[in-house]
Amino acid sequence: MDINPIVLPSWLTEKSVFQQGVELVINGYAAPSATITLEIVKDPTDGRRVSKLDTEYGVILSLETTTSGKGRFEFRVPPYKASTDTYTFIFSCFSESVTIKDIRCGDVWVFLGSELLSVPISKANAPATPMKRNVMSLLRFLTPQRNGLNEELKEIPYDPQSYYKGVSWIKVTDTKELSLVSSSAFAFAYELAEQIHYPVGVVDLSYEDSTILSWICKEAFENEVALHDLVESQGLLIDKKTYDALLDEDKERSQIARLTNEIEENKEVMDFDLEKNERLQGLKDEVADGSDLDFPNSSSARSSGSKTSEPLSASAAMSLDFNLFDQEKINRPKSDKPRYIKPKFRLSTMYNAKLAPLSKMTIRGMCFSPNNEESKLMRYDLLLMGLLETLVSVFEPKEVIEDDLMPSFFVVAMHPDAVDIDEPYAVLEFNENLSAFLRRLTMPTGIVSCHDLLLPDKTKSFILGKRLSVVALGNHFTQKMPKSCPECIGAERAGNKLILSFDNLADGLRLTENESILRGFSVCGEDRVFYPAKAKILHGVRVMVWRDDIREPTSVTYGFTPFPHDATFKNLMDLPVLPFRFDRDPAFYSPDLFFASCDKLTFVGKKTRDDEFERLKVFRTFKGNGAIDTDTMNKTEGSSSLHIRYETENSLYGFEPVLSYASIMGPLELPRRRRISIDVFNPEQTKKKLRIDGFKGTADIRQQLTWQTLILDYEGEGNIILNDLKIYIEDTSRNGEIYIDNIIFI
Secondary structure: OOOOOOEOOOOOOOOOEEEOOOOEEEEEEOOOOOEEEEEEEEEOOOOOOOOOOOOOOEEEEEEEEEOOOOOEEEEEEOOOOOEEEEEEEEEEEOOEEEEEEEEEEEEEEEEEEOHHHOOEHHHOOOOOOOOOHHHHOOEEEEOOOOOOOOOOOOOOOOOOOOOOOOOOOEEOOOHHHHOOOEHHHHHHHHHHHHHHOOOEEEEEOOOOOOOHHHHOOHHHHHHOHHHHHHHHOOOOOOOHHHHHHHHHHHHHHHHHHHHHHHHHHHHHOOOOOHHHHHHHHHHHHHHHOOOEEOOOOOHHHOOOOOOOOOOOOOOOHHHOOOOOOOHHHHHOOOOOOOOEEOHHHOOOHHHHHHHHHHOOOEOOEEEEEOOHHHHHOOOHHHHHHHHHHHHHHHOEOOOOOOHHHOOEEEEEOOOHHHOEOOEOOHHHHHHHHHHHHHHHOOOOEEEEOOOOOOOOOOOHHHHHHHHHHHHHHHHHOOOOOOOOOOOEEEEEEEOOEEEEEEOOOOOOEEOOOOOOOOOOEEEEOOOOEOEEOEEEEEOOOEEEEEOOOOOOOOEEEEOOOOOOOOOOOEEOOOOEOOOEEOOOOOOEOOOOOOOOOOOOOEEEEOOOOOOOOEEEEOEEEEEOEEEEEEEOOOOOOOOOEEEEEEEOEOOEEEEEEOOOOHHHOOOEEEOOOOEEEEEEEOOOOOOEEEEEOOEOOOEEEOOOOOOEEEEEEEOOOOOEEEOOOOEEEEOOOOEEEEEEEEEEEO
């Protein structure tokens, strides 16, 4: 007689971690209508001998049940406390037996989502901090293939999978497999285990080429009417036949890419294959018969960054706006061939391949990172609700008696690298709405930002993992730790100053290393025009913000610019304060006047929209020769002034802030400003003049050893608009020097 094998959940393997403090549910299959037993053995990790009378070790649990007519069984294991001790699970049915060794009881976390959480250890650099062996031994990871495929599964299935094939938990001693683990997940687990001193397991699911649409199960789209209508209006609800057609087109496109590469390689050696070229053209014609669903593709689908944007709404479904397409594109003639939907926008693919096999797994919490393109999606709150419904359907516990056992949900804010220059405020509004959504949930939540990590750096993913661990500790283990990145929660006016309060301070706020000035704030008056403001930390817990020429400030922003290179202050746990605007009333937000303080020679930005972030020069010489430095001793405002030693050309020296960088998003418009004010110091006490292109006349620089303020009127009509700001020093001497500080538009 054939004996049915015992089939267990694919997340229950050797080296696995199960969640402490809550009941563990184990579902599986064996012979139908048969008796199956579970025996749990516990052994001390240190290998010491244990007395037979010690009930803490040895066989600590024996359970027995009868399988259903289809062979299904379920065991419910009572809660255990976290420890470093070793568990062995033994399942027996007839003569069949399965023994799973080296199991630990601790905390289990799930990482899912896109780019920022999916960078493997092999492509990242860990910070130069020695790893502790006793902490490393506490870490376990379950990492299926990033794209959800394996040797047996060549395509993402239309229906959910029940099991992973050939996937098992790994330890840090499994060095080859460990190199594929998410570096953020590793840093998170390490930092957490170092504090709680018991095992931490991370189910590492994140995949760069995925979106939230691919993580939501089909049942969520079917059950939630508003969510169903949203995706249906975009043509994303497809049947299996259409899905199979998309998979066939994937193969065609893959062939096109391969043939194109081969033909180009052959051309380099003067070899042209006519047959191969004809085959390529045929494939291209076939693919071109359809149309691409470049989702989302309409300007109305994006957060436009307009001044009239409304806060995230919890309106009823009937009032929702689902217009993600231009009407022209919706009404255009349909091809017989279905629209091609990019893999990342196909519903439920990551759920089917990577989430569904984790059914009934008990966890502590989840960390999610959105794809860069998700800032273009409207009604992201509906998609987040669909994601949460999906996660609740997969993971345990679904009901908890004690609040501290409720699983948590942490989200990584979108990075400024996702900014579209044409829709520059979309990412800022996306993060705003993300934070607003999380604050409405009753489960433990947190948002972690990385807007201060602009420069390409292979340690960035490790830093992000560490920040997530801080939030996890604050939500689950100690009230002294922050539960999220600090956010502004209130403002009081005191004269011409605003006093801001923040949550999640931990032990207080601090300036970033090597900074002496708090930057990134702007204020406005009744005219709702924001301009850069001065700011000061008060007693480490509040911030005072003001601008001398605004007597009654009405609102404030921090880092509310698409590329917030000045928004770098943090709490003492190294979590950056989230960029914010205090209200969403119509306003003109301050352009990036990065140069005006005259105390930095470089900043982090992008030369062109397609470049990576890099350190760029703030000022350059365009006439004559000059050496531009900063001086921390001789200044009027801020941390330093510009000290320029120059050589004239035809009695002129010219310098300017570089306003042509893509991240500056010029031209800069300055409403209700008609003049420019510049502080100048003339150390040589020789006769000089200053003039600026676009501003009237010249200003005499007095021959005295004191700072002087020079003011010039704008030449144009209406608001000041700066494509550039060319500043000239007129000096009849061949060589000279000058100090410049505190450029203000008034």
